[in-house]
Amino acid sequence: MLEYPRWKYLLVLVVLVLALILALPNLFGDAPALQIERKDHEPLTATSLPLIEQFLNEGHLSHTTSYLESGRIMVRFANTADQFKARDAVDTKYADQYITGMSFASRAPAVLRALGLRAMKLGLDLRGGLYLLYQVDTQSAISQLLDSYAQDLRRALSAANLAYTDVAIVPSSGSVADSVRVTLPAGADLAGVRAVATKALPDLAFTTVSLPSGAALQGTLTSKQIRDRQDYAIEQNLVNLSNRVNQLGVAEPIVQRTGLDRINVQLPGVTNSAQVKNLLGKVATLEFRLDAATGDAYDVSQHGNAPVGTKLYYDQQHQPILLKREIIATGDQITNATAATDQDGPIVNIKLDSRAGDRMLATTRANLNKRMAVVYTEKRQEVSEVDGKKVTRNVTDEKIINNAVIEGVFGNSFRIMGMTSGESQDLALLLRAGSLNVPIYPVDERVIGPSLGAANIDRGIDALVIGMAAVFAFMAIYYRVFGLVADAVLLANVVLLTALLSLMGEVLSLPGIAGIILTVGIAVDSNVLIYERIREELRNGVSPQAAIRAGFDKAFSAISDSNVTTGIAGLVLWVLGTGAIRGFAVVLVLGIVTSMFTSLMGSRALITLMYGGRRKLTRLPI
Amino acid sequence: MEFFHKPTSFPFMATRKVWYGLSIVMVVGSIALFFTRHLNLDVDFTGGVTIPATFPTAANVDAVRTAMERAGFHDPQVQNFGSARELSIRLPPLGPKQDAEGIRAQVTKALQGVDPAVDVQAPSVVGPQVGGELKRSAEFALFFTLVGIFIYIALRFHTWRLSLGAILAVIHDPIMVVGIFALLQTPFDLPAVAAILAVIGYSLNDTVVVFDRIRERFGVNRRMASAQVLDQSINQTLSRTIMTKVVTAIVVLALLFLGGPALRGFSEALLIGIIFGTYSSIYISSAIALDCGLSSEHLFPTAKKSPIDAMP
Numbered sequence: 052m053l054e055y056p057r058w059k060y061l062l063v064l065v066v067l068v069l070a071l072i073l074a075l076p077n078l079f080g081d082a083p084a085l086q087i088e089r090k091d092h093e094p095l096t097a098t099s100l101p102l103i104e105q106f107l108n109e110g111h112l113s114h115t116t117s118y119l120e121s122g123r124i125m126v127r128f129a130n131t132a133d134q135f136k137a138r139d140a141v142d143t144k145y146a147d148q149y150i151t152g153m154s155f156a157s158r159a160p161a162v163l164r165a166l167g168l169r170a171m172k173l174g175l176d177l178r179g180g181l182y183l184l185y186q187v188d189t190q191s192a193i194s195q196l197l198d199s200y201a202q203d204l205r206r207a208l209s210a211a212n213l214a215y216t217d218v219a220i221v222p223s224s225g226s227v228a229d230s231v232r233v234t235l236p237a238g239a240d241l242a243g244v245r246a247v248a249t250k251a252l253p254d255l256a257f258t259t260v261s262l263p264s265g266a267a268l269q270g271t272l273t274s275k276q277i278r279d280r281q282d283y284a285i286e287q288n289l290v291n292l293s294n295r296v297n298q299l300g301v302a303e304p305i306v307q308r309t310g311l312d313r314i315n316v317q318l319p320g321v322t323n324s325a326q327v328k329n330l331l332g333k334v335a336t337l338e339f340r341l342d343a344a345t346g347d348a349y350d351v352s353q354h355g356n357a358p359v360g361t362k363l364y365y366d367q368q369h370q371p372i373l374l375k376r377e378i379i380a381t382g383d384q385i386t387n388a389t390a391a392t393d394q395d396g397p398i399v400n401i402k403l404d405s406r407a408g409d410r411m412l413a414t415t416r417a418n419l420n421k422r423m424a425v426v427y428t429e430k431r432q433e434v435s436e437v438d439g440k441k442v443t444r445n446v447t448d449e450k451i452i453n454n455a456v457i458e459g460v461f462g463n464s465f466r467i468m469g470m471t472s473g474e475s476q477d478l479a480l481l482l483r484a485g486s487l488n489v490p491i492y493p494v495d496e497r498v499i500g501p502s503l504g505a506a507n508i509d510r511g512i513d514a515l516v517i518g519m520a521a522v523f524a525f526m527a528i529y530y531r532v533f534g535l536v537a538d539a540v541l542l543a544n545v546v547l548l549t550a551l552l553s554l555m556g557e558v559l560s561l562p563g564i565a566g567i568i569l570t571v572g573i574a575v576d577s578n579v580l581i582y583e584r585i586r587e588e589l590r591n592g593v594s595p596q597a598a599i600r601a602g603f604d605k606a607f608s609a610i611s612d613s614n615v616t617t618g619i620a621g622l623v624l625w626v627l628g629t630g631a632i633r634g635f636a637v638v639l640v641l642g643i644v645t646s647m648f649t650s651l652m653g654s655r656a657l658i659t660l661m662y663g664g665r666r667k668l669t670r671l672p673i
Numbered sequence: 674m675e676f677f678h679k680p681t682s683f684p685f686m687a688t689r690k691v692w693y694g695l696s697i698v699m700v701v702g703s704i705a706l707f708f709t710r711h712l713n714l715d716v717d718f719t720g721g722v723t724i725p726a727t728f729p730t731a732a733n734v735d736a737v738r739t740a741m742e743r744a745g746f747h748d749p750q751v752q753n754f755g756s757a758r759e760l761s762i763r764l765p766p767l768g769p770k771q772d773a774e775g776i777r778a779q780v781t782k783a784l785q786g787v788d789p790a791v792d793v794q795a796p797s798v799v800g801p802q803v804g805g806e807l808k809r810s811a812e813f814a815l816f817f818t819l820v821g822i823f824i825y826i827a828l829r830f831h832t833w834r835l836s837l838g839a840i841l842a843v844i845h846d847p848i849m850v851v852g853i854f855a856l857l858q859t860p861f862d863l864p865a866v867a868a869i870l871a872v873i874g875y876s877l878n879d880t881v882v883v884f885d886r887i888r889e890r891f892g893v894n895r896r897m898a899s900a901q902v903l904d905q906s907i908n909q910t911l912s913r914t915i916m917t918k919v920v921t922a923i924v925v926l927a928l929l930f931l932g933g934p935a936l937r938g939f940s941e942a943l944l945i946g947i948i949f950g951t952y953s954s955i956y957i958s959s960a961i962a963l964d965c966g967l968s969s970e971h972l973f974p975t976a977k978k979s980p981i982d983a984m985p
Contacts, residue, residue, distance in 0.1 A: 132756050176863075179752065289800075308800035309723070315799070499761065500753030503935050506735045510933035518927030522920050529675075529916065562867030565939065569871040572921040573878055576913075579920075580882065583913040586675075608889075612829055613881035616839075617874045619821045624870070627814035631863055635870050 053663035073550035076159040076170040083134040084156035087124040092473035094122025152325030174560025180319040184495035192284035207251035230271040302558040336382030342422035343373040366451040380407040388482035397475040408463025425453040430490040532672035547645040562635035570642025577650035689960040703852020715862030720801040731757035744783035832971035838958035865938035872946025
């Protein structure tokens with residue numbers, strides 16, 4: 052008599068039923084969808100839904116359905132043309148309240164959705180996704196370089212005690228700025244200034260310029276230097292954008308350079324494309340400056356004559372404050388930033404690199420009981436409708452979020468306050484992912500089809516189905532009834548894997564398909580190991596039921612060792628890999644778990660059910 | 674139905690020196706081919722040119738691809754770009770004699786066969802999908818994978834000899850796949866990389882199954898010569914090995930012949946990998962373990978004799 056513990060039968064049954072339910076949404080496919088989110092990340096409530104519905108209906112924007120999900124409104128469409136029209140309409144009307152994102156939404160009925168069940172997400176190669184094209188403001192890169200040169204020069208001249216009137220950024224010809232110019236008062240030591248300048252800025256070639264006001268020294272960037280700097284800026288942005296997308300948890304995106312000065316970002320159909328889109332283009336960074344503590348800020352805000360070495364800013368209450376021009380630390384010197392909440396409210400913990408940390412230490416030490424301000428800078432593009440036409444303008448927001456008294460000396464680790472919870476989380480993420488030191492502006496946004504090509508995918512699926520059918524037939528012929536058991540177990544394996552992938556929200560792309568094929572191979576292997584062992588035992592004269600038991604028992608070590616070894620490889624690749632490698636590894640590890648479960652427990656349960664209870668078993672159909 | 678109706682006894686280990694020689698030649702050849710002939714890297718790795726094309730009515734992606742191929746463009750990638758009327762075509766990078774306008778004119782001519790009112794816009798250069806960062810993280814990940822495998826096998830089988838054999842087999846198979854890609858100049862794209870990962874996993878799985886049988890055989894016959902034990906183990910697992918390979922091969926062949934051009938690199942890599950995976954489990958992992966002096970002592974360390982037994 053061959054027996055199998057009752058609780059194991061129950062476990063197999065429960066797991067199978069759960070798997071079927073979890074895998075169900077995948078049968079329904081998905082449709083183009085629009086996500087609508089509030090700009091400040093507060094969740095939308097059911098009251099907003101009818102308003103959006105009304106707006107869509109009034110504009111004759113056809114859509115199939117709309118519903119609320121995880122604090123955002125999802126609207127489904129029959130095709131991408133409708134999706135586009137709706138997106139444009141919502142963007143224009145609700146530009147300051149909502150952000151939109153295009154994506155795909157499952158067509159599964161509301162029941163499944165209410166249970167929180169979702170279909171697997173498919174990658175860019177299998178399904179396509181959101182395509183965003185950004186223009187990189189390369190001129191900004193040049194300005195920043197010149198700015199830092201100017202600052203270095205000022206410092207060098209002060210250190211050498213040489214008098215100068217001003218250091219400014221000017222164009223050498225035309226209107227595009229590409230030079231640093233030092234204007235000198237009458238009787239200044241031109242040769243001395245030149246020596247200091249050449250030493251401080253060895254990359255620039257200085258020429259003397261005579262102006263009506265006196266002599267001046269001008270250093271101009273060569274066109275190669277400009278090009279190199281622009282290339283560098285774009286490469287930096289590529290890395291930063293990739294980091295941002297990774298931070299937001301989007302699996303397997305594409306970030307690549309397009310043309311001379313553009314970057315395209317492709318996101319597979321994700322549930323937070325609105326949020327991603329919002330954060331991707333944000334150029335936000337921090338600057339730390341000392342409060343000027345001289346001059347009348349209010350007066351300057353009216354008449355605009357800031358004293359030398361200071362600049363006017365406004366804080367969150369729109370009060371004018373004068374800050375020193377000199378920057379103590381900037382965003383790209385921040386090595387880590389985490390958002391948290393303590394008794395004072397939402398905060399961001401900041402860590403600076405060692406150079407900035409030293410400067411911060413020196414500054415706080417020298418300026419105890421004076422104020423230091425944290426300036427939050429954000430560059431973006433605003434789209435508005437003027438006379439029925441879309442008008443975009445570049446906007447730079449600079450606001451002081453914090454202007455606190457330096458009460459203690461600190462170096463590279465401190466916290467800043469003064470934002471809402473949503474803002475502090477956004478800021479921490481942006482700081483962590485690296486400041487986009489050069490602004491980027493969205494140029495295009497659309498939903499694209501699968502990069503593999505829909506026809507290829509269809510053909511691939513057909514090929515897979517035919518292959519699997521052939522496998523099923525072959526197993527049935529080679530192992531007869533036991534082969535049919537193996538087929539059933541294989542099917543259960545695929546369903547279970549689908550259920551797990553849907554549950555975990557992982558993105559499935561072509562490398563994942565490779566993982567599935569490998570899993571199927573391993574699953575078949577497990578069953579073959581068991582069956583070959585049973586055949587061997589039968590050949591050695593063991594009785595049928597004992598042969599079944601021996602087959603399972605003896606094959607166990609082979610199955611477990613081989614699966615675990617491959618599983619370890621998969622686990623390491625999962626943890627350390629990125630992109631395609633990670634996609635493959637996830638499917639592999641999950642597949643090993645499911646195949647071990649189905650091959651060992653599932654087939655044993657089924658076989659014991661079929662042959663365990665028979666008293667007079669002389670031959671096995673294997 | 675069975676492949677072998679009585680137990681086989683092929684003398685695998687006896688001929689291993691021959692196969693060592695062959696393997697070394699093949700590995701060296703693969704590496705040489707990689708550096709001289711180079712892989713036919715696909716757009717995923719090299720970057721290329723994207724050309725937007727707008728049609729007055731919904732575009733037929735398949736017809737467009739066929740038209741491009743007929744016009745002599747090699748393996749164009751065509752996808753929907755926003756609406757049903759807009760397509761984006763990706764081509765390999767411009768050669769030294771080509772320029773953007775020339776390509777645009779060629780593509781326009783090819784697509785006018787599909788729809789004379791097509792509007793082909795200026796091409797723009799697109800960077801590669803697989804950047805330096807991905808390559809670096811891949812090398813990192815693969816290295817630690819090898820370390821993990823080595824440690825686990827050494828722990829479970831109590832000897833580093835089998836670990837060494839497994840690692841060498843795992844390295845050997847991808848090199849062979851890459852070598853054949855360099856030889857046949859099949860386009861090497863991202864799916865091909867995924868397939869190579871699958872090959873590694875497959876080969877590893879195979880190898881450990883054989884190792885398990887070796888461990889069992891050594892446990893039963895502690896005095897038998899190692900070579901004989903290994904031969905027995907491989908023979909006993911032979912029908913299982915062939916069965917599993919046949920099943921996987923069925924799926925892969927279906928993909929190769931019916932899956933379309935986009936999956937060619939993928940399925941070819943898998944097929945080559947399966948063949949070499951079997952070979953390496955026998956002639957790389959087991960044979961090398963043997964030549965490192967594998968014996969039952971290593972798998973089943975006997976207890977130290979106590980001092981009392983040594984006394985007269």
